[in-house]
């Protein structure tokens with residue numbers, strides 16, 4: 001696992017060697033072993049919904065809290081884990097292409113109101129490896145996604161989730177963006193759906209200390 005500390009913000013993301021974080025027992029043991037706060041996880045339904053972590057339903061793909069020491073997490077394998085914070089409130093979201101197009105970043109930012117936000121983009125499929133079909137590119141472009149997020153080679157097209165996310169963040173006025181720049185597909189350290197890890201997941205979690 002990697003632990004990043006910026007001011008009162010803590011971000012932890014797991015690696016393959018930590019095991020499959022979709023396994024609730026393994027996840028619990030991992031949290032205990034590293035003395036981390038237990039994270040609240042959304043159900044993750046590939047929506048663009050962001051809810052307060054105290055909500056009755058967690059049928060969403062992003063959580064928000066104003067509580068200190070309350071950890072929020074998401075499970076991913078190629079999709080983007082994104083952490084947003086103004087260092088007094090926190091949101092952690094699971095953003096695949098569907099969520100991005102659906103406005104999950106904008107939905108999360110709306111919960112903060114007008115604040116200076118810091119954004120973190122975790123390990124995910126990147127343009128070096130994230131191959132898409134021509135039809136996919138055409139469909140995304142119809143929703144307003146720019147051609148510049150696609151890289152065209154003689155034999156393949158790749159897509160940059162991170163650059164699209166960064167554009168959305170910048171349009172919303174976010175200037176501080178820390179992209180960890182780790183590709184789940186070509187790094188051997190992470191589970192990747194595209195590499196056949198259909199069941200295994202990375203846990204990315206964050207919390208704010210008092």
Ligand SMILES: [Zn+2]
Nearest residue numbers: 128129183186
């Ligand atoms: Zn790659």
